[in-house]
Amino acid sequence: MDFTLSEEQQMLQDTVARLVRGEYSFEKRLEFSETELGFSEDFWKQLGELGLTAVPFPEELGGFGGGGVEIQSVMTELGRGLCLEPYLQSVVLGGGILSQAGNDEQKEKYLAGVASGELKVAVGLQEPQAFYNQNEVASKAEKSGDGYTLSGRKAVVIGGHCADLIIVSARTSGDVNDADGISLFAIDPNAEGVERRTYPTVDGAKGCDVVLNNVQVGADALLGEEGKAADVIEYQTGRAIAALCAEAVGCMEEANELTLEYLKQRKQFGVPIGKFQVLQHRMVDMMSELEQARSMAILAASYADAEQSDERRRTLAAAKNVINRAGQFISEKGIQSHGGIGMTWEYSFAHYAKRLVMIGHQLGDDDFHLERYASLLQAS
Amino acid sequence: MNMNYTAEELAFRDEVRAFLDEKLPADIAAKVKGFRRLTKEDHQRWQKILSEQGWYATHWPEEYGGVKWTPVQKHIWDEESCAYGVPRSIPFGVNMVAPVIIKFGNEEQKQQYLPRILSGEDWWCQGYSEPGAGSDLASLKTRAVRDGDHYIVNGQKTWTTLGQHANMIFCLVRTNTEVKAQEGISFLLIDMNTPGITVRPIITLDGEHEVNEVFFEDVKVPVENLVGEEDKGWTYAKYLLTYERTGLAGIGLSKAALSHLKQLASRRLKNGKPLLEDPTFSQRIAQVEIDLMAASISNLRIIAAVEGGGVPGAESSMLKVKGTEIRQAINDLARRALGPYAIPFVEEEMSYDYEGDFLSDENAAPLSSQYFNNRKLSIFGGSNEIQKNIVSKMILGL
Incomplete structure (x- = not known):
């Protein structure tokens, strides 16, 4: 048993992390968001140039056949940066559907563009x-x-x-x-x-x-x-759910770091508010939810490219259920711990909270996935 | 990234299964799986079988008769033994006092006590909590005053689990009142048959006699029963608590309880259909199963980190909180699955020997009691609030 990334996977994640840190400050993100495109054309190009949009595709398309864990590495870091580019839609979901369902002609026509980032799906x-x-x-x-x-x-x-x-x-x-x-x-x-x-x-x-x-x-x-098409849709949505879980974990990591930092520096009654036990325990609960979410994102990644089975269906439904609940918990409790500043547009926390809650509305909310899981319950 | 067992680990799992298939007494397994009461004799019978297999002392070095299991092997044992209905091992001797004696005790103490723990001759209990010292353990007041070759011990311990069966107790006692609370505590090994010791039962809310009060009145304890140095007991106590905390998340136990719950829910009917197919109830089960799935991966992540040379730290505290909440949620659902038959308190049906008709379901009688009894999970081993304090300090730096 080993939960560490391989050297290549770690390098991949570090590459994305560096790129996001360098190019995706919170201030820049606000600017990207306000453009007509709604994200950074330039950043998208860089993802392509670095081969990151090609990750899940075969070598001849510039990729290396990356699986769930590689996508997880990329998506976690994009999540940390609250990146707006359509990686999930175009590379993971669009590229996935084209790869699975497309005939040779269609693959020939579209996949190179998807892998290079020039064709957005x-x-x-x-x-x-x-x-x-x-x-x-x-x-x-x-x-x-x-x-x-x-x-x-x-x-x-x-x-x-x-x-x-x-x-x-x-x-x-x-x-x-x-x-x-x-x-x-x-x-x-x-x-x-x-x-x-x-x-x-x-x-x-x-x-x-x-x-x-x-x-x-x-x-x-x-x-x-x-x-x-139902099987293709279900299978590729499963891959996208795993990717979305990874993005959410990146968001939650950053959200918790912001909250923890705030508890340490914000003073009231003459002491940092992190000295108050009620806030400490809430912060521990937020960390604990993140750990549950992280575990499920890892599990989801390991099932993303597995052959379809009820076990895969259950696992991915479970993962999305946990992620959605953890994301909402961390968002709500994080805003509460920040107080007024957590309510403002100019401070990044609120934007993490919004992304996390909206992830809950993408590809099924926690109730949807709970029902799905319940319908697949095994008798013992 | 690899969540699979190695070939060696799979072989070990087969070995464990073969051993349990062959050696676990059916009556004991049935009691455990049906949440029936176990007798002292049941525990001793099983311990003897484990000892003969050489699998009793999994935390001990081999030179003292322990077996060197890797963290993954311990995990496999935990999962398999819970699934088979192996009685929970009584940890006070083998997993609590023994590691302290091995690390801090002298040679005579090792020679005297360790073999008797292995053989089952000694049944240990824990003398930590006091009426005035629960979560704030260091405020304990039981006094030990040196008098020649003896300590004279006076005071009271409480919540002493299965103390009624024990012949030995390890105690935290105050040997110095002049210094900071933590610095005046010593670790004493005391024979329960010494004059001046009285054990009184505490009956818990479910009607069970599981815990006790232990009173000490001028109890003479030989100085050679002191472990390590006088006034250094707090260090040893904390060392012991790290052993107590591992495994408290009870992931294996939750899996067994969940499987029991699902069997129960497939027998109980609502609107003419099994509860397991009822929209509301099946979702309640689904939610706890999902949470358990996440916690069990968190558990594996900790195990893999320890296997890789790390030390289990405050992450175990976080998992203890989550794991105990999950197990309590499963117990809650088992009680709910009985509907109005959660109400009758039919003690005779809780006994394994009961041969009459069951009022509702063969497994019904202990379930409400178990729900109440397991409120203890979030209290013992460091209450869940104390665990959060630990995480807050050790991981978050607050």
Whole structure:
């Protein structure tokens, strides 16, 4: 048993950490967030140049076939810096779906760009009426000529505002809740009939709802087998959950460091407030939640690229449940420990808190994953 | 990053399983798994089997009859023994006083006491807490005054677990009142049969006789029963507490309790369906199982760090808090799973020999009691609040 990173993994994490420290001060992040793009084009380029966007891809695409632990190393550090770039959407989720479902032509067409960072992918798997359930798909893809006509609406597509390619799920057959009959399509965001309603997000990024108004796509837009996308979606969402858990752990580490530092320097009644036992114990509780979260992020990373099984499903649901609860706990208690300053826009803590709570709304909240876990309970 | 056992570790696990398959008495395992009462004889019978296997003293150096297990091997033993229903080892001799004697005792003490612990001849209990000294242990008042070749001991110890079975007690006593509280404490080994010692039961809220008060009235203790130096007992006491704290998170016990809970929940019905399939109850179980999954990985992380040469530090304190909360949550659910049948207090059904009809479920009778009894988990071994103080000081630097 060994929970340490290999030398290569440690080097990878150090590289990202250095880059984030150098380029992603909290002040700069606020500026990036306020641009139209909503993140730093320059930082994204650097991630590409350093080969970091290629991490999970094979050697011929400039990567080294990195698995869950490598993604974890990258995402943890991006989390520490509250980085806004669409690494999760484009590299992990988009790249993952293209790798798993795409045919040779499609991989040839897209993956090099995803791996280099030049092609940004966004993924729309959820819908307004579906409460985190990605198999609840009302959007339709109807056969027309050689291709399909897509109609419907995909909800809260993070990074969709600037994506070069959007992957959406739509139903080619079956009822709205059937796992069977869901298909994936790679669409050009600028195609006729694609309407994007763009908005900033609470945690400083940007996203959009994608409305599909009879969008015509060719047969080559279909990713994978028609009607059989549910397994791909579930599997790749699992990888994304593991990555998101790592990001959350990075956020929580930084949030706890900020709070601890504040307890030591803020004085009231003539002493640092960290001398008060009620605040000490709260801080210990926050550390303890972080440890639980860290354990689950490690476990999730180890299952991210494993073959699909109920054990993988349970583990990833458990991980997201723990991460969401820990993130909210650390956010709420951290703001409380900071007092008024924790409520301000100009101080970084609040932004960690916002990111952590919003992570709880990405790819399923803790109730969703608790229900999922409960449905997979084993009798003993 | 590797969460798997090595081939050697897997072989060890097989060895443990084979041993338990062959040697663990079925009646004892059934009692443990059904949360029935164990007798002194049960404990002694099992200890003898373990001793014969050479697996009783896993913290001791080999020269004293211990077995050198790695942290991972100890973990494997913990997981397997909990799953099989091995009785919890009574730690006061083998895991508490023995490490102190080995580290700080003289040669005569090692010769005299260690073999008797291994053989089960001596049953030790712990004389730490006093009515006025709980979390603030250093404020203890039991006095030992030197008189020639003896100490004369006067005072009172309390919460003495299974003291009714013990023939030996290790005590923290005050030998110096002139200095700071921590600096006037000594570590004495006392024969429970010495005149002047009285043991009185304390009946706990579940009706059990598990803990006792021990009174000392002019008890003559030979000076050779002093461990280490006079007035240095606090150092030894703290050393002992680090041994007490490891394993207090009870991850293996929680896993066994959870498995028991799920079996119970698959038998109990609500709306005509097993509780395990009830939306509310299954989610309660799911939540505690998820939390246990996280805690068990945290536990493995600590074990792997120790295996790699680290020292278990305040991280164990954090895990003790989490682990005991989880076990209490499981006990809570087991009680809830009984519905109104959590209410009857049917003592005869708690006995292993009971042969009559069960009022509700064969495992029901002890569950409410167990829930109340295990409120102790967050109190003993350093209350969870004390653990948080330790983390706050040692890790956070507050």
